[in-house]
Amino acid sequence: MQYIKLGTTGLDVSPIAVGAMTYGEPDRGHPVWSLGEEASRPLIKHAVEAGINFFDTANMYSQGSSEEILGRALRDFADRDDVVIATKLRHPMRSGPNGKGLSRKAIMTEVDHSLTRLGTDYIDLYQVHRNDHTTPLEETLEALHDLVKAGKVRYLGASSMHAWEFAKALHLQKANGWARFVSMQHHYNLLAREEERETIPLALDEGVGTIIWSPLARGRLARGSDDAKATARSRNDGFADMLYTSLTEQSDRAIIDAVGQVAKSRGVTRAQIALAWLRNNPVVTAPLVGASSTRQIDDAVASLDITLTDDEIRTLENPYTPRYDFQGISDDAELQAIMARLPGFTTAA
Numbered sequence: 001m002q003y004i005k006l007g008t009t010g011l012d013v014s015p016i017a018v019g020a021m022t023y024g025e026p027d028r029g030h031p032v033w034s035l036g037e038e039a040s041r042p043l044i045k046h047a048v049e050a051g052i053n054f055f056d057t058a059n060m061y062s063q064g065s066s067e068e069i070l071g072r073a074l075r076d077f078a079d080r081d082d083v084v085i086a087t088k089l090r091h092p093m094r095s096g097p098n099g100k101g102l103s104r105k106a107i108m109t110e111v112d113h114s115l116t117r118l119g120t121d122y123i124d125l126y127q128v129h130r131n132d133h134t135t136p137l138e139e140t141l142e143a144l145h146d147l148v149k150a151g152k153v154r155y156l157g158a159s160s161m162h163a164w165e166f167a168k169a170l171h172l173q174k175a176n177g178w179a180r181f182v183s184m185q186h187h188y189n190l191l192a193r194e195e196e197r198e199t200i201p202l203a204l205d206e207g208v209g210t211i212i213w214s215p216l217a218r219g220r221l222a223r224g225s226d227d228a229k230a231t232a233r234s235r236n237d238g239f240a241d242m243l244y245t246s247l248t249e250q251s252d253r254a255i256i257d258a259v260g261q262v263a264k265s266r267g268v269t270r271a272q273i274a275l276a277w278l279r280n281n282p283v284v285t286a287p288l289v290g291a292s293s294t295r296q297i298d299d300a301v302a303s304l305d306i307t308l309t310d311d312e313i314r315t316l317e318n319p320y321t322p323r324y325d326f327q328g329i330s331d332d333a334e335l336q337a338i339m340a341r342l343p344g345f346t347t348a349a
Contacts, residue, residue, distance in 0.1 A: 001051025006285055007182045007209030009155060013084050016300045017054035017211060018047045019288030020070045024062025034062055035292060037069045044073040046294045050301050056211065056288050058088035058129055059110055064117050071118035086125035087114050088159065090132055102132035104143040111152055127157035127185060131165055138172060145178035157183035163198035170206055185211040190221055190255050190274055191244060193320055204283045212278060215287030217244060221259055221274035254319035262312050275303035277316055
């Protein structure tokens, strides 16, 4: 494994990260497709043995169970000084006041809960899980800075903001001498390239590393266009139905078919091609691979050995058509209002 730096930091991370949303007790999260501890541990161990040192989770994943499972596995299978543990906060963790959001109170409370669940003294990368429009940005940023100065957090990251919001945050951090966001986690893959308009150029200009969620478009790029609902998760993922709608079906099918064409010509899997394409963008640090099998981890690692030709890249990219960007949407009412303006837009029941 050849490690790379996260953005302009000195932090060494593997160019493949494990997304731990898959790992969590089913009775605390996603009963249809999340994996309990017994099934999760061999996969985390396999990733460590493959050289992967970058693991991403969130406090909300299976209501903390993901952090617990990941923390125990990494204590058993890895050297804490070698691995990079990333987690996130913002979404509801309990009912009642101050149970969610990015207020100073919520941040100071949730970081301690995450540290306890992870069984560690510090978090390598602490990320805001989308913006909180009910809290002044300055309050959030100063509280996050205080976590770094207290030694509870090493680096700060953001996720899925509008480019102008992220630019404002970076400006405030610089103006006030606060620890800055060193990474942006966003939705980017061959079926969703809207971040190329603003956020990716901003990250490149600011020296911010990007971490990619849903790099395989919820598995769509790893399967044929007729197999979009081939797994238990894909059949029960309303969020994916929102991200990849029938409005772009013709374009999406052409892209998925192109991935299959390139993969067949090289004798590799579709997933390897889709992940190799991401590495063509210099701002991409690592895709988050939510592996539910060792084969998926091996595919991700194998993708690092593939360098696509210019002709292959054109084949993969040419069918793309623009679509609505949901990146910065963090409010359900705002999302519903947008969806109501899109003729023919539906989500799974």
